[in-house]
Amino acid sequence: MKFTTTLKIAGAAAFITTTVLTHAAYAQEETIKVGVLHSLSGTMAISETTLKDTVLMLIEQQNAKGGVLGKKLEAVVVDPASDWPLFAEKARELLTVDKVAVMFGCWTSVSRKSVLPVIEELNGLLFYPVQYEGEESSKNVFYTGAAPNQQAIPATDYFLEELGVEKFALLGTDYVYPRTTNKILEQYLKDKGIAETDIFVNYTPFGHSDWSKIVADVVALGADGKKVGVISTINGDANIGFYKELAAAGISADDIPVVAFSVGEEELSGLDTTNLVGHLAAWNYFQSADAPVNAEFIKEWKAFAGEKRVTNDPMEATYIGFNMWVNAVEAAGTTDVDAVTTAMVGQKYPNLTGTEAEMLPNHHLTKPVLIGEIQADGQFDIVSQTEPVPGDAWTDFLPESKVLESDWVELKCGMYNTDTKTCVQLNSNY
Amino acid sequence: MLRICLVLIAALIALAPAHAQEGNLNTVLEAYRANIEKPSRTTITPVLEALVESQAPGVAVFLEKWREKELWQRKSDGRFFYVSKADGGKLMLTDIATGEEAGLADAAELDNLKPNSGVRGVIAAALVQFQLSDPDPERRLQALTALERDANQSHLSILRAAIESEQDPAIRTRKERLQRLLTIKFGFDQATRVAAIESFAGDPGVDARAALNPLLATSIQAFDAVPEGVNVARILTPGRDIEADAAYQLLVDAGKARPIVPLAERKQALVTNIRDGRVGGLPVAELVTQEARDRAYLALAADGSVPPLVTADERQEAVAGHVFAEVYAEPDAALTEAAEETLADINGTVGVYRFLDLALDGLSLASIYFLAAIGLAITFGVMGVINMAHGEFIMIGAYTGYVVQQFIPNYTASILVALPLAFAVAFLAGVALERLVIRHLAHRPLETLLATFGISIALQQIAKNIFGTQARPLTSPSWLDGAWVVNDVVSISYIRIAIFVLALVFLGLLLFILNRTRLGLEVRAVTQNPRMASSMGINPDRINMLTFGLGSGIAGIAGVAIGLFAKVTSELGSGYIVQSFMTVVVGGVGNIWGTLAGAGMIGSLQKLIEFFNPSNTLAAQTYMIIFIIIFIQFRPKGIIALKGRAAGD
Incomplete structure (x- = not known):
């Protein structure tokens, strides 16, 4: 009896001591963990490493301002190595082992698609900062890059109206983003009265380098006296060979303009751009945007990453997403995913081009559409800038997705059929 | 009407001198300020007309400067200026009309106007008369x-x-x-x-x-009789040249026939005409078949409450009673006839040239494949070593070229230095690989394959760590820019010609080394029978090392060439490894000529398939691989197969 009592007291004492001790230790270094899920090796490292650095810089700045909710932010960086299934594994690791409050990550659509089931199962939070093909809206994802109506469609309008293009060559790399985008664009062009025979489509493998035949095909399109324009969804390294061949063939941007959706400052920095002057890119941000907040951002980025580094559109998307998340957490008073998700919708934050971004109920942003002409120094001259356009998750130009809508506030559904007035499904496993 | 015209003309006459008198560029610019600030191809024409009409001095200069994006606007009052750089980071303003200096300003006070290329084209067209x-x-x-x-x-x-x-x-x-x-x-x-x-x-x-x-350009039109007075391209027979439905639709569009009531509308009409549970005298319960519904509709049509049904007979009759023809938009038959003939003639010529262009493209691709594979033809073809790291020697050569360009800014000189240096670096890497790995795995092809594959991944990662993942530029000298243009159909870039020449040079050099030098003799001896060769006083170890180095060195040079026309990344080599093995296998192992034949076949075949399937280049590559698999079934030793003792097995 006596022995057991002693044991009990000792046990209670030990229990109290450990709790107090762990609590003290916990309070000392309590941080909010932020997961960074970008490939640092493999094919996509070329683009994604920059975004990892951007998140690290933003965290450093936020901590200098005192952190969030009085706690410091702590980055947890993992490397999914451009290996799509590994993205899902690393996301699971971040959520279950590191217990991160939020993740910033993914570049290619296929990597995002592989992460989706994991974060929906574990109720995580992902900010996706790259322009993509749309046709998706997940409760657990905020899409801070452009949807097709914020990049592809306005660029096509620019071709039709400002440049008077009558014949289109849609060149793309063979994977989901270019195929979906081109499908939308083909339908859009047909609706605009462009004949099917005036649309030339070509797909090439990743890293394609033998472009002479394709460039010759594009030139030959001009034989019936119509102005030809190229819409390029060519991704990654293949662009270099394509632009080199274009330059070698002496094709001036005034004769056959090329608008690219995946070529930005970062991609051009590996290229001699003197022969590409005048060709176009459509984004929601260019480094050359004339706004004080942008000048400040560029200065900070160069101080953080190096004098030679450039800024680009997905960096701006990361910047907006990060700051909106910080404000939503402050507003919700917690990092709980459901509370933050609710607080996110309606968040406003100044973007880097002088207007304001707003998070919509479909988890997409309002963004201005900018069209830039390539300059000899690898920067862009902005020749067209719209007012902020609300991002549309489901495109209006394909009959099957025209009836779909996403609204996580009123309808509480990411795939709502407006004809049948039902929620098709809540998860994004499509 | 006439009076209105007269008034208008009078007004124009009254206005015209006023325009001419104004003549001051600034006044015109002021009047069209909004259009100049935000120009669009569709709204710019009146501005340009006004500018040209004003005949003010300096209009041509203004248009040129505007087109060259050298026009600036002051934010405070919206006036336009030219600017030049002044001391202290300021800009000196120049008045557009007078050309006089108009004071200094900060760059922040001004906006640079940048018309887009559509607008620049219109401005350029307006400038033509001056230029x-x-x-x-x-x-x-x-x-x-x-x-x-x-x-x-x-x-x-x-x-x-x-x-x-x-x-x-x-x-x-x-x-x-x-x-x-x-x-x-x-x-x-x-x-x-x-x-x-x-x-x-x-x-x-x-x-x-x-x-x-x-x-x-033609359009299809419907006529009541054989058309006269229009320029007909050809008469269309319904059912053969034009679908009967499409023909009827044309008649409907032209107002010559009644529109067909769509099924959905007919259903709707039945629903709206339900009276006491009956439609057109038929009980609703009976309308379960289309035939019954049609009867009900006809009954409704008979008393005129719905538009009558268009029967198949009526449609046939309508189509038969009209003539359909493709009509030129151009009314003059002599012109269209001449154009038709000339175009047919041109298309014949273009066909020939397109074939030529395709042949050139195929030749160029073949030379690239040949250059990439020729090193492998030695290490794999002659020595029998399966070297999966061959692509990485190509990459090493390309990066050597890039590094040389960092030290020698002159592109011509740097390429001349880079070629032998790339050879030397890749040669050393090859010798190291042979000494450290391959020699120890001799006659164990599976282990060689795995080991070299691992080395290839390691080399790629090392390159990523040193040079980063961003593609690096390898810029060709300016005399290799541009293309050799025969006409608008046949052209090939100079850089591809240079690669072709380089491939020829190496073909010659390699043939010379293998067939005319002592080293070549020893290489052939060692590959045919190493023990016999060594008993003749040849050191097989040394020969194997040198041969492997030679093959790797040539891969390095191929790297410089490939980097020049594509890109320099750590994955550069792995993109060519499959093609290289294919080239060597198809051509015939152990023979330089075989590699040439293999490269020629694969290159031209790829282009031919691309020609027939222009919309998917990836599919073209797949078809080609299928073709090669079939080809290998029939000629397992490749195009040029070695015979007798030289065959080795």
Whole structure:
């Protein structure tokens, strides 16, 4: 009896001591963990490493301002190595082992698609900062890059109206983003009265380098006296060979303009751009945007990453997403995913081009559409800038997705059929 | 009506002198400030017309500066200026009308106006009249380029006037050609237009076809009888040349037939006409078949409450009672006939040239594959070593070229240095690989394959760590820029020609080394029978090392060439490894000529499949691999198979 009592007291004492001790230790270094899920090796490292650095810089700045909710932010960086299934594994690791409050990550659509089931199962939070093909809206994802109506469609309008293009060559790399985008664009062009025979489509493998035949095909399109324009969804390294061949063939941007959706400052920095002057890119941000907040951002980025580094559109998307998340957490008073998700919708934050971004109920942003002409120094001259356009998750130009809508506030559904007035499904496993 | 016209003319006359009197550029600019600030291709024409009409001095200069994005606007009052750099980071403003200096300003106080390329094209077209007879040949060429892109009726007379005074023979030829093109589009009398059309017979230029094709634009129309007075391309027989439904739709569109009531509308009409549970006298319960519903609809149509049904007979009759024809938009039959003939002639020529161009492309691709594979032809073909890291030697060569360019800014000199250096670096890497790994795994092909594959991944990662993942530029010297243009159809970039020449040189060099030198003799001896060779006093270890180094070194040079026309990344080599093995296997192992034949076959085959399937290059590569698998079934030893003892097995 006596022995057991002693044991009990000792046990209670030990229990109290450990709790107090762990609590003290916990309070000392309590941080909010932020997961960074970008490939640092493999094919996509070329683009994604920059975004990892951007998140690290933003965290450093936020901590200098005192952190969030009085706690410091702590980055947890993992490397999914451009290996799509590994993205899902690393996301699971971040959520279950590191217990991160939020993740910033993914570049290619296929990597995002592989992460989706994991974060929906574990109720995580992902900010996706790259322009993509749309046709998706997940409760657990905020899409801070452009949807097709914020990049592809306005660029096509620019071709039709400002440049008077009558014949289109849609060149793309063979994977989901270019195929979906081109499908939308083909339908859009047909609706605009462009004949099917005036649309030339070509797909090439990743890293394609033998472009002479394709460039010759594009030139030959001009034989019936119509102005030809190229819409390029060519991704990654293949662009270099394509632009080199274009330059070698002496094709001036005034004769056959090329608008690219995946070529930005970062991609051009590996290229001699003197022969590409005048060709176009459509984004929601260019480094050359004339706004004080942008000048400040560029200065900070160069101080953080190096004098030679450039800024680009997905960096701006990361910047907006990060700051909106910080404000939503402050507003919700917690990092709980459901509370933050609710607080996110309606968040406003100044973007880097002088207007304001707003998070919509479909988890997409309002963004201005900018069209830039390539300059000899690898920067862009902005020749067209719209007012902020609300991002549309489901495109209006394909009959099957025209009836779909996403609204996580009123309808509480990411795939709502407006004809049948039902929620098709809540998860994004499509 | 006449009176209104007169008033208008009077008003115009009254206004015209006022315009001429103003003459001050700034006033015109002020009037159109909004359009100049935010110009669009569709709204800019009135501004340009007003500017040209004002005849103010300096209009041409203004237009040029505007087009060159050298026009600035002051934010405070919206006035336009030219600027030049002044001391202290400030900008000196220049008044547009007077050309006088108008004070200093900060860059932040000004906006640089940047018209887009659509607007620049319209400005360039307006500038033509000022530039076409300019003493500066550069300006005249600019004007011609602008005309080639975008010309209108008024330009024809200006151009004709400018030809006489042209001294430069090259520019004069271009002007004359352009004059003929514009005559086709905008000429007045039939004879000169027909002559202009016929003058382009056999001309493969895209611009000639671009001028002729619009003349032949047709539309399908329906007529009551065989049409007269219109320029008919051909009469269409319904059912054969044109679908009967489409023909009927044409009649409906032209108001010559009643529209077909769609099924959905017919259903709706039945629903709205339900009276006491009956539709058109039939009980609703009976309307379960389409036939019954049709009867009900006909009954409704009979008392006129719904539009009558169009029966199949009626449609047939309507289509049969009309003539359908493709009609040219161009009314003059002589012109369309001439254009048709000329175009047929041109298409014949273009066909021949396109084949030539395809052959050139195929040849160029073959030479690239050959260059990438020739090193492998030695290490794999002659020595029998399966070296999966071969692609990484190509990459090493490309990066060597990049590093050399960092030290030698002159591109010509740097390439000349890079070629031997790439050979040396890749040679050393190859020797190291042979000494450290491959020699220890001799005659164990599976282990060699795995080991070299691992090394290839390691080398790629090392390259990523050193050079980063961003693609690095390997810039060709300026004399390799551009393309050898025969005409608008046949052209090939100089860089590809250079690669072709390089491939030829290495073919010759390798043949020389293998067949004419002592090293070559020893290599052949060692590969055929190493023990016999060593008993003849040849050191097989040394020969194997040198041979492997030679193969790797050539891969390094291939790397410089490939980097020049594509990109330098750590994955550069892995993209060529499959093609290289394919080339060697298809061509025939152990033979340089075989590699040449293999590269030629794969290159031209790839282009041929791309020609038949232009929309998917990836599919073209897949078809090619299928073809090669089948080919290997029939000729397992490749195109050129070694015979007798040289075959080795």
